[in-house]
Structure formats: C-alpha cells, structure tokens
Amino acid sequence: INVVFIENYSVSLAELIIPAGEISEQISLAGKEASGTGNMKFMINGALTIGTYDGANVEIISEVGEENFFLFGLRDHEVESIWNHGYSSIQYYQKNLKLRKIIDFLNKGINGKSFESISKYLLGGSAVGDPYMCFADFDSYMEIHRKASHLYYSDKMKWNQMSLMNIGSAGIFSSDRTVREYTEKIWGLTPVNK
Structure with missing residues (x-):
C-alpha cells in the first residue's frame, strides 16, 4: 500500500489521482461524515471502497451491495450506545x-x-x-484491510468484477440527477424543458 500526502490538493490534481486509485478509504466514525462525494468519484473510476456505514458510503452500499464494498466499523446506533455508557x-x-x-x-x-x-x-x-472512536473501530478496520489485500493479490478476477459493479452502479450519482433533485425538493422549482 502506498499512502501519499499531496500539497495544495486541487481539482486538477484530483483529475490525475482519482482515476489511478484502486481503493478509496472512507473511514469516518458512523454519524460524523458530512457528505462524502470524493468516494463517489473514486467509485465511478473503478476504485473499491473500504469504509464505515456513514455518509455517501450508505448510498454506495445501497447501489452495489455489501459484497462489492469493504465495510467495517460501528454503526451509528452502536456509536451512540457506547458514548452513552462512557467511551x-x-x-x-x-x-x-x-x-x-x-x-x-x-x-x-x-x-x-x-x-x-x-x-x-x-x-x-x-x-x-479519541473522540472519533478510532480505537473502537481499529480491529474491524485491520480485519477488512486484510480481507481487501488478500482479495487484491489472490483473485484479480473477483476484484475486477467488484470494480465493474462499482462503475456500473455509479450512474445514480450523476450531477444531472442531483441537480434535478435539488431543483424539485430543495428549491421547489419546476424545470423548464426545452
């Protein structure tokens, strides 16, 4: 695995990096992710996601199924329960x-x-x-990382099938659909068809 920190990250750099990614790690604590559109960009380019059940990951799993996603960590109700009992x-x-x-x-x-x-x-x-409960998710994260690494090196066919499922299921995240939903549901406007 290579981890790279890039200074002055921008759209231009993302255009180079995202298509080259084979894995996207979206590792927020369940209930803490604000949005998560970066993982959708990786998904549409064929990267598989290692992530928690949070943010856009929930939508991705809904589209591709858990069998095409490397899911780990606590769910939001588990996070709340642990906090309530004293983390x-x-x-x-x-x-x-x-x-x-x-x-x-x-x-x-x-x-x-x-x-x-x-x-x-x-x-x-x-x-x-550890307010983001990294320690609580640590073992689960390590296990799913082992699973992803094993699959990557032992079964390229399965990895590529999962990648294609991600690409093929990414259409729902198109900007056309998003703008249409915002127009109708948030702004309360009716689009004019020409």
Whole structure:
C-alpha cells in the first residue's frame, strides 16, 4: 500500500489521482461524515471502497451491495450506545498490543520528533480521548484491510468484477440527477424543458 500526502490538493490534481486509485478509504466514525462525494468519484473510476456505514458510503452500499464494498466499523446506533455508557479509549489501548505499539511509537517519534500530542489526543487527559472512536473501530478496520489485500493479490478476477459493479452502479450519482433533485425538493422549482 502506498499512502501519499499531496500539497495544495486541487481539482486538477484530483483529475490525475482519482482515476489511478484502486481503493478509496472512507473511514469516518458512523454519524460524523458530512457528505462524502470524493468516494463517489473514486467509485465511478473503478476504485473499491473500504469504509464505515456513514455518509455517501450508505448510498454506495445501497447501489452495489455489501459484497462489492469493504465495510467495517460501528454503526451509528452502536456509536451512540457506547458514548452513552462512557467511551474509554484507554480500555482499548490496554487490551490491544498493536494499539499500544502504535502509541509508543508516536511517543518515541522519528528523527527526534515526538508525536506525543497525537497520543495525548487519542488517550485523553483532561478531555475525552479519541473522540472519533478510532480505537473502537481499529480491529474491524485491520480485519477488512486484510480481507481487501488478500482479495487484491489472490483473485484479480473477483476484484475486477467488484470494480465493474462499482462503475456500473455509479450512474445514480450523476450531477444531472442531483441537480434535478435539488431543483424539485430543495428549491421547489419546476424545470423548464426545452
């Protein structure tokens, strides 16, 4: 896997990057995603999505089916229930060796630069740690990532079939339909046909 951070991201750069993507990771906490149109752009170009049941992912799953999507993580009602009972990132940290190693790595840092501020944010202190519940979704995320990687390397035919299902199901996300829906449902206008 290659992770690339691009400075000054723009539409012009997106035009180069999105068609090259084979996977799109949409990993928001269920109930926290505002929109999510980026994953639709990846979808229409054949990328498969690793994501939570949130935002535009819900619509994508509705169109392609869960069998053509790599779904992980808590659902919004589960998030709410955990918050109501008191979420504690430290409990996840204490139970998960891999998470402990990651936090220790952040504290140790790289080339003399510590990332202790990130670990404090995740573990809390005076505030609630890990407010986006990354730790709660961590094991599920790792498992779906293993599944996606295994499929990518072991069954190219299945991967390509899933990719084609995503491309073939992306029509509902066309800007024509979106503008028509906004015109009728939000703005209360009747389009003039010419």
